[in-house]
Amino acid sequence: MKKTSYIIFGGTILLAGCGDDEGTSTVSTDAESMSAYEVEHHLGVAEFEETPENVVTLFQGANDTAVALGYEPVGIVESWLEQPVYEYLRDDLSESTIVGDEIQPNLEEIAALEPDVIIATQSRHEEVYEQLSDIAPTVVLEELNDFKATLEIMGETLGEEDQAKQLLDHWDERIEDFQLQMESTQDEWPMTRSVINFRSDSLRLFVEGFPGSVLSDAGFEMPDNQQQAYETDETFIELTNTESIPELESDMFFVYMQSNQEADELDEAWQLWTDHPLWGELEAVDQDQVEMVDEVIWSMGAGFIAANEMLDDLYEIFELEDGE
Template sequence: MGETKVPVNPQRVIVLGNLENVLALGIKPVGATTLGDGNFPSYLRNETEEVAKLGINGQPSMEKILLLKPDLILGWSWDEGIYGKLSKIAPTVFVEGSITWKEWLRTFAEALGKTQEAEKLLSNYNHRVETFREQMGDRLSQIQVSVVNFWADQVRIYMKRSFSGLILNDIGMPRPSAQNKDKNSENLSLELIPKMQGDAIFLVLGEGEESKLTQFTNHPLWFQLNAVKQSKVYQVNNDSWIGSWGIIGANRVLDDLFKYLLTDQSSDRKELPTLAVTQSFHS
């Protein structure tokens, strides 16, 4: 949004989206916006107990922000309509919605004076990607991964520009033809169940999906999917696979890929590398 002068070692940070990147950099903000259900991602529960909720992403409460007296505000360009108001409260830095989650991390890190920490996190992520590729060996090119999301009354397949899709791209995992597209997602109806086809299906479940899930998984077309026939349908977390767009969620996606796609490998494989996230925060 132009040039912004930010304080050195800010003490009262507010985050309007992409909270986990700030936490991963070792900063506990005084307040942040939440997911659409009014909660922070489930896997951040322990790290967010003292973080004030400022409304859902895209709809922050200006009144609550004012009361917290921030010295730095971080957010996404989807709030550009209130950038002027926010920047009068405190220096405000937005990330552009069209760049990748890695650049979002780097931008927040620059504003927080944590560039070296961000590069270490990304280096660790890249190392885990390479380790996964090595341990998969020839199987890497032989398994097409399908990502299917059940959320309320919607059923979607996720493609190359989705968060999990970008991680699969980094790895070089093949995608089914219906999902090998340069877009985020497509909604499906019952007759389009064959578009879920894959050697492994990662089934992402959100809240309120029970009736839709039952409707699809009881349909005859569901039982014709290769992954269903071979019992390779794996339930994973919506907050990390779909809603994260941050370094902690990216590593959780990798955790699931290690867990489910390498279980057939030899038991003498090396211990899986893990994410090192700073646990000492200042607020």
């Protein structure tokens, strides 16, 4: 497994250098000095005789996070879009073997890679946890889209706790800078937000999940109806008719299209919703606060790099100066 050194500059994670399997990594010295240890996770405890080198990641946020920590896993799951690997990660995962998708990872292919550790998630892999654990120590995260928790536990697992802390500290600095600039430049702050996914047969109003967690960190608030849905553990609110358009109400819209559906059907859906008189009465529409965003970065990536690219987008959308 290649280990690659990354540094943060101007809010971006940059390639600094690389080494082969037998070489030393400049990412951190933590992993070089660790002996036997245990990692507690959602489904148990993973035991390691030494720091893992060959890593298999079984969800998109783990693929992303491995790269953020300077690793190229020996095995990864296929991306949902832009197959086989999301474009923003493609160069860094060019030598990783595809081992199925998140829902159905190929256990035989995983075993053939002889991994030292498998990174999984409860919602996708609880039923195959025992089989995965028979292949290699398996660390299972409770939340699929919690990019901070993924970074922390992967940092602990891979002996890169210092690197993970550095990345999270830098994230906090960027968030503080963004909020200070928003407070000084916006007429009203904080503002409410809606993350809207246009589909051929409905709209999905995402309450929390990955994009919601980033926006909450950045200081945006949920409208009351979304807050109520969040408190009952709903991931999204699905709207199936135009009479429900007022449920979208908020100060700011971040919109992306469901790109794996037919383009002409999506165009028809867009016209159906946005030509309706109720659409024009929405505050965000009236104030020209509707932004089209990238589906992969804002919804699918769900890792630390994607979160930073979301924050990059927010700096650009609001014409702020990056605080670096």
